[in-house]
Amino acid sequence: MLDHGALTDKILTQLATSGELIGDGVAPVDGGWLQGQPNQSVFVPYTVLVSTGSNVMINDFDGNLDWTVNFNLRHFGGSRKQCDWVANKTRAVVDAGVNTLLHATFGTTEVYKVTAIQWQALGAVNRVDTVNPAFWQCFDTVGFVCSRNNFTPTM
16 A cells, blocks of 8 residues: 655655745644744744645556545745745745656555656635734645555665
8 A cells, every 4th residue: 555654754855955844734833923923023934735635546457556645735924925935935846856756766565656746736825814914825736646666675
């Protein structure tokens, strides 16, 4: 079976190269309002990687499954421009990651390989007025197509 956590770890490692704050399913500790409360100090922009599930693409005659593993990149900023900025910076890291994530292998019991990276949606930047002052958010969706690899890694 596909090791979803191992793929998530590889993506988080790539996103960390942006130098920006990246959260693993939740906001990073140093992201958002610096002192923990809205309108007290500054808003530090950040992105959160969130799994949105996986679906089978192909089931071949040998019983091998190809999966599309989907993730949201959820970007947050204190202004529209700040949210746009962190979103664009993170998107560029994903695009640059094609060199390191594409063809990357992961998993221990069954080894899979990333065979394609597909942007599925670039989210709209929306203002959130549930706090004062408001903050801004944008949710992108990217899919990683993964195929079972035919070799056993040596460790």
